[in-house]
Amino acid sequence: MAAAPVWSVDPRTGKQREQVAVEATVQDVDAAVRAAHGARGALADRGVRSAFLRTAVHRLEAAKDRLVETADAESALGSIRLSGELARTCYQLRAFADIVDEGAFLDVIIDHPDDAAIPPVPDLRRYKVPLGVVAVYSASNFPFAFSVAGGDTASAFAAGCPVVVKAHPDHPALSELVAGVLREAAAEHGIPEGVLGLVHGFEAGVELIRHPLVAAAGFTGSVRGGRALFDAAAARPVPIPFHGELGSLNPVLVTEAAAAERAEAIGTGLAGSMTLGVGQFCVKPGLVLVPAGAAGDGLVKSLTDAVGGTEAGVLLDHRMRDDFLAGVSERAGLPDVEAPVTPGAGGEHTVSAGFLTVPAERLAEEGAYDVLLEECFGPVTVVARYESEDEATAVLSRLPGNLTATVHVSAQEAAGEGRGPDLLAALTPLAGRVLVNGWPTGVAVAPAQHHGGPYPATTSTSTSVGGTAIERWLRPVTYQNAPEALLPPELRDDNPLGLPRRFDGRLER
Incomplete structure (x- = not known):
């Protein structure tokens, strides 16, 4: 039997480009x-x-x-x-x-x-x-x-x-x-x-x-x-x-004080992050905990306006498009789930961005709403409205491991007043990168960067x-009582390669 051909496909049309x-x-x-x-x-x-x-x-x-x-x-x-x-x-x-x-x-x-x-x-x-x-x-x-x-x-x-x-x-x-x-x-x-x-x-x-x-x-x-x-x-x-x-849900927690302080800016920032690259970033914010009440309402309105103005986009392939449409349909069909901006098909080959809202209490216990705690690849996020800090904490306690976790705090909370330090400590077990007053999309390539997290974000x-x-x-190996002449140059006393090392307890540069 001849080997199966591998085709290059144009996701904008679904047509084969060439066999490669x-x-x-x-x-x-x-x-x-x-x-x-x-x-x-x-x-x-x-x-x-x-x-x-x-x-x-x-x-x-x-x-x-x-x-x-x-x-x-x-x-x-x-x-x-x-x-x-x-x-x-x-x-x-x-x-x-x-x-x-x-x-x-x-x-x-x-x-x-x-x-x-x-x-x-x-x-x-x-x-x-x-x-x-x-x-x-x-x-x-x-x-x-x-x-x-x-x-x-x-x-x-x-x-x-x-x-x-x-x-x-x-x-x-x-x-x-x-x-x-x-x-x-x-x-x-x-x-x-x-x-x-x-x-x-x-x-x-x-x-x-x-x-x-x-x-x-x-x-x-x-x-x-x-x-x-x-x-x-x-x-x-x-x-x-x-x-x-x-996979990663990348939760975001917005405190009541932060929502009251800058609801419009947070809503606009969230829209930009969740729709970036047609929502196909591994660090897309997929669950956002927003306070109920007037401050949270302002954030949701800002998010609605921003997402509603986003153009339809093409996903990486048609299988992903089908999975996205099925995923948002399943989630939107749950009781008490609303869609201020409905995500779905934007055209024959495109999808439109949107978001869903749900009372946070629905996510605090195991049941039919667990699907909202799973990643949905594409331009959609879930906004969970919480009535109390305990309710928000209960939702966070049910989350699996993530690449990122984000908290938006007010200026006073950022200065160490109120729950600021406690919130950072609460998010740390959930993710490999914890952000404050930012958005997880965009992973800087830097020595201190960590792109990983507890399972299922990563397996290590x-x-x-x-x-x-x-x-x-790499794996470590130790040589014991090996004559100097037999050692690799990296491990010789005279350090012929000029390597940084720890020599008899002293760090040498």
């Missing part, structure tokens, strides 16, 4: 993984790694027009948004090149013998080494930043790990183009093209996670798909780390954004 590949067979997956495994030695030198990452940036920037045009044709996200995303992707690659050059990620620790200690301490030297081949599962909503050249791939390369990417079916043509650019960059530094494998097809993704030479995996997608792969990673004869981002405690994302693809 065929779905990978078991043999294709095996060949890609083995080629990646064989390329590990080419990434051993940190200087080569950082130079490769910088060359990848130059080549991606040089190919910008062609890449953005292809990305827009497959995603309908628009050239402005995609140009910014490509710039972000290049920034990530540069940032990881800097991290590789600095070397602190190796976490070098050297302890010389101390016979006076109880128990005695032998000569111990610790650093981190790459895990091996990393499987990367691309996301649909960020065809650059969370795809072939995205943060998972960049951080894996920085760690010294070759990568095999399972391309997302929503942008296969772009995936092929970006893979070609990265391979050309690798070739400039004598790195074999097998350092980056690319496979297409659902079954290929399943085979990839099972391959015995795959040492770890990164995933961004749905709860259902991510959990299936997570379970497969754990069920292997040798289980492997699976760093998956699965790691981040997929920021410099510490490299830690996912």
Whole structure:
């Protein structure tokens, strides 16, 4: 039987653009993984790694027009948004090149013998080494930043790990183009093209996670798909780390004082955040707790005016459109749920933004309203009106893990008066990033960033954004009483590589 074709599809029309590949067979997956495994030695030198990452940036920037045009044709996200995303992707690659050059990620620790200690301490030297081949599962909503050249791939390369990417079916043509650019960059530094494998097809993704030479995996997608792969990673004869981002509601709590102080601004800001990118951001605010009463009414009116003026948009594919329409219909059909602006079909290929309101008490107990506490991918949010602080707290206590949690407070509360500090403490167990008086859409690429959270937001405690994302693809190893001549240069007393390290308890830069 011939391999199934892989088509590039225009989400604006639903029509096929071109055939770009065929779905990978078991043999294709095996060949890609083995080629990646064989390329590990080419990434051993940190200087080569950082130079490769910088060359990848130059080549991606040089190919910008062609890449953005292809990305827009497959995603309908628009050239402005995609140009910014490509710039972000290049920034990530540069940032990881800097991290590789600095070397602190190796976490070098050297302890010389101390016979006076109880128990005695032998000569111990610790650093981190790459895990091996990393499987990367691309996301649909960020065809650059969370795809072939995205943060998972960049951080894996920085760690010294070759990568095999399972391309997302929503942008296969772009995936092929970006893979070609990265391979050309690798070739400039004598790195074999097998350092980056690319496979297409659902079954290929399943085979990839099972391959015995795959040492770890990164995933961004749905709860259902991510959990299936997570379970497969754990069920292997040798289980492997699976760093998956699965789903997030990203709750927002607006205090009564904040609503009274700036209802219009909060409503307008919420509208912009929940409709950004046609509501297809993983950190879209999907549940907003708003006080009942006049202050909350003003916020809802502002939200109504802003969302009502939003144009219909195209989702990433028609399956997502169908899921969105079914999801909002199910939610809107519940008793006591109202739609000040009705979300739904905006046209044959588009959807219109909207939001639903519900009394918060309906969400405080387990039952039919639990669906309102689940992510609905697209331009919709749920506004829960609470009568008391206890009611709002009861709803928060029922939420699963999230990528973000946000609180909007008044100026006095921000100064530490009232419940401000308590609210921050209440939100901290819910998410990996807690915001005050802001909106979660927009994830800065910075050393202190954390993009992750308690399950089901992610399956591990790691981040997929920021410099510490490299830690996912490393493992520590300690050498005990090893002669200096046998040690890797990173662990020698004279520090020939000039690495930051902790030497006999002292931090050395």
